Amino acid sequence: MDRKYKIPFALAILTTALVGCSSHKAKEKEVKPNPLPKIAVSQSLAPVFSINVSQTNKIDPLRLRLDTENGVIFAIDPKGEVEAYKGKQRLWKVKVNKHGLTSGITAANGMLFVGDAKGHLYALDQENGQQKWIAQLSGAIISAPFVQNDRVITVANDGTIFANDIASGEQTWTYKMPDPQLSLRGQATPVALDPRTVLVAGANAYIYGIDTVTGIPRFQRRVAVSDGRSDIQRLIDIDGQPVVSGQYVVTVSYQGQVTVLDMASQRVAWSEDTSSLVGPEVAEGKVFVSTSDGKIEAYDLASGQKVWSNEELLNRKLSNPVFFDNSLVVGDLDGYLHLVDPDTGKLLGRAKSSGEVRTLRVVDAQLYSATSKGAMTIWQKR
Template sequence: MRAACRLLAGALALALVACSSGPDRPKPKPFEAIAAPIAGKQVWSQRIGSIDFPLAVAVREGVFTVAGSDGTVAAFQADTGREVWRASVDGRIVAGVGSDGRFAAVVTREGELVVLDGGKLLWRKPVGTKVVTAPLVAGERIFVLGVDRRVIAWDALDGRKLWQQQRPGEPLTLAQGGVLAAFKNTLLVGQGPRLAGLDPLNGSVRWEVPVASPRGTNEVERLADLVAPLLRQGDSVCVRAFQSAVGCVNAERGNLQWSKNVGGTEGIAGNEQVVVGADASDRITAWRTASGDVAWSSESLLYRNLGAPQVAGPTAVFVDGEGTVHWLSLDKGEPLLRLTTDGSAPAAAPMVSGTTLLVATRNGGLYAFRPE
């Protein structure tokens, strides 16, 4: 199982080290020839320092905000790559970055939530729980999700703790970015295999929907935590449950629209037509957003250690374990464009601002591409 090395055992957060990248893993499938290529190029690059945590790239008002493990947080203009600001939080980062365009928030290895205002240190507070999911910044509040399922809200301006909510958790959780997102006036939180809608003012539960039914003979096999990134499309929120399912929830009504049993460890992307994601063998599938029916599947990138995807216009974009960026047609899954980065795996799902797509790599490279 590809992500077994990302497991955490209870409150002790003991990392397991079994991964599936050993000698028994099949060799990657050779690249297919691109029959009908599209044009595209790298338009700028920057560096942030190595990234060894589950990074979330924040995109607001034409600016990408990123963070490196050494404590660097920086913002760049999406169209030109110009550095808007760069700061250090004086500590190694283990979760981040969340931003609403003004405030940026990360969590350090020492367990502190650090908030910046326009690149200037505003405040820092102890979290009190281990965190791997990027904080959410919304409505002048900072929300943090702990690996113990605890959700904590702070006032963004002065760091006052507003509320804390904790639900019963399973013995094992993932050291992988979980679901923490905003939907209208509801806070969306992944609670194991369930998607919960909370009141952001006080943390009370408005609704809760199971996306997957965990199966297996032991705690590892029954892990089905919801993983980021998710897809928000109208009133629908679509998400992957680790190694178990992909499903969509009506977040306005709080009911399950559909769920399909399918393996896979990375988040999904999509639009109003399809939801796309790769399974543990890197077989890519597109499900129809409205019904969950399979629209197409592709084995062109088998065993290439694909990260979470992004949808950009009429294409689905995946980055493989060697940093190669692949554009596939969204209607059929055919390869359209292939460009390279620095040879290291993706640190986050690609992010889009306007016509610019940003790829962040484990080696700390930031590569902006623009298909034509």
């Protein structure tokens, strides 16, 4: 059975395990999100650009995103369209396909790269949206492609990493990661480890360093373990994007750990039990994690000592945290963006978008957000 059919099944089992049956006893155990905390707002955010595209399927929570290059903003619509904006003026809009797009968009080298559920990787011209080439991959593409050394690095849903020539789309190499029998619907976007090595996180709790030119693996390292008894309890995907900070690689896994790998010694510097489906953030010598149950935790990057933990947003389905203009920002299920003091964990303020916040990024000193209802926004501090 192909993995893309296993994933909804795993999610259905997981949902049943978390929520329970329809009995009165199970209903009593149903977890409700914390009410929005009352705070004395000292900081806020103001939108500088915003568009609305089609909303995504609640059962299949895709992490779409905006991207930018040379002052032009690029956005995708899950229904299959790509748009380009200069400021608030739309430069062009094209229909890429009829069945929709499922990955975030990547802008690089004057081109755009985006994928769909049928494994098609599209390359478009940034100037006009004209299609340059299409490549067929082995499975759905649900994370944004990554570009390095004239290679477009993309991870298919079956765990195969593809490298395509940026100019022609010709496949230059592939690498197959182990494909667990059960995994959650998610895939971290590859990141650069160094100028020639791409770092890819797998659903098997391993990270892989691969030479982007040759496709030769340079290392692989297990960064999380699980002691669960059942298949569901042993799910240990790394769905959040790893962070490279100096000599350290920081990862966080579902039902696993936040782990800091010291690349200088090739050893794990420290690891602490936690669970998250979104990536960590590293800033000011700290590691920040949004946990699956809604905590925000801060650890010392070098020692792993917990600095603080905030539980005011429990069960609010927090997004990945990002460091923006001296504050930590995290989104929630109601579209709120919460500003957090990175030193103390105190809530400093909030702003409102529309729909569950799925993706936060900081690009060129601006905050980018995307929600389940298709609200894509760029923010600045108010």
